[in-house]
Amino acid sequence: MKKTLTSALVVVLVLSLCAGCGNSGGNDEPFDALSEVKTNSDVMANDDMTGGGDTGPSFGGASGWPASDLPPGLPIYPDGEVSRVDNDAMGVFVVIDGTSPQSFSMYKTSMENEGWRFLVENSAKKDRYIVALSIISNTSIGILAKESDTEASEPILVPTDWPADIPVYPDGNDPKVELMDTGSIFIKIANTSVASLGKYADTLTAEGWKTSLRADDDKKMIFDKIDEKMSLAIDVDDKGTTVSMTFRQL
Numbered sequence: 001m002k003k004t005l006t007s008a009l010v011v012v013l014v015l016s017l018c019a020g021c022g023n024s025g026g027n028d029e030p031f032d033a034l035s036e037v038k039t040n041s042d043v044m045a046n047d048d049m050t051g052g053g054d055t056g057p058s059f060g061g062a063s064g065w066p067a068s069d070l071p072p073g074l075p076i077y078p079d080g081e082v083s084r085v086d087n088d089a090m091g092v093f094v095v096i097d098g099t100s101p102q103s104f105s106m107y108k109t110s111m112e113n114e115g116w117r118f119l120v121e122n123s124a125k126k127d128r129y130i131v132a133l134s135i136i137s138n139t140s141i142g143i144l145a146k147e148s149d150t151e152a153s154e155p156i157l158v159p160t161d162w163p164a165d166i167p168v169y170p171d172g173n174d175p176k177v178e179l180m181d182t183g184s185i186f187i188k189i190a191n192t193s194v195a196s197l198g199k200y201a202d203t204l205t206a207e208g209w210k211t212s213l214r215a216d217d218d219k220k221m222i223f224d225k226i227d228e229k230m231s232l233a234i235d236v237d238d239k240g241t242t243v244s245m246t247f248r249q250l
Helices: 002-016 040-045 101-113 194-206
Strands: 081-088 091-097 117-120 123-126 129-137 140-147 173-179 185-190 210-214 220-225 230-236 243-249
Touching: 101 117, 101 123, 101 129, 194 210, 194 220, 194 230
Parallel strands: none
Antiparallel strands: 081 091, 091 140, 117 123, 123 129, 129 140, 173 185, 185 243, 210 220, 220 230, 230 243
């Protein structure tokens, strides 16, 4: 039962990753304590005084924040109350109720101030950790955190004509973006690896793309967003160091 509920929550998180921050019908007063934001390291350092990982509000922080389950250096969410914590193979998934889109936006700013880099919308990296945020409703948000196998690599220098509908590739250099006569967009990235492509495939899945084809050696993949009528085909050369992607509207 727990795994079923967890999977449902993760689906909600993935589908909400690119959702806009609509107006809240609740309190419009801003949270004015970002300069005093505390991180998990601060909370865990005070566990002897607080009696464990769960803590009450601090500077307006979320009640029940599970500091010991989340990456070090991740700021405490500014308000609301933790209503659910699931810790399984997919990572740690936290649901916070009683918040607002305004607090969500402020939290992203506080993450950036702590050194988290948002490489795709609402998804950030720092050291060996990845954190994905989502708005579930006007009063509830989700936080999915997991530890990756390697430290976050530097992203490629993104061309100005990179398609806005697909995530930025995690590494490599000298990306070429070309608009074809057919209307498709062709992208070529050098000095990457099959391992990086595998991670990119995981990012696409987290962003709501469905796998139509994926070769056993990860050298050929096709992803689709049927509802949004988009397709992305990916190939790797024989050396496994150059990736070619074709993005098209269906």
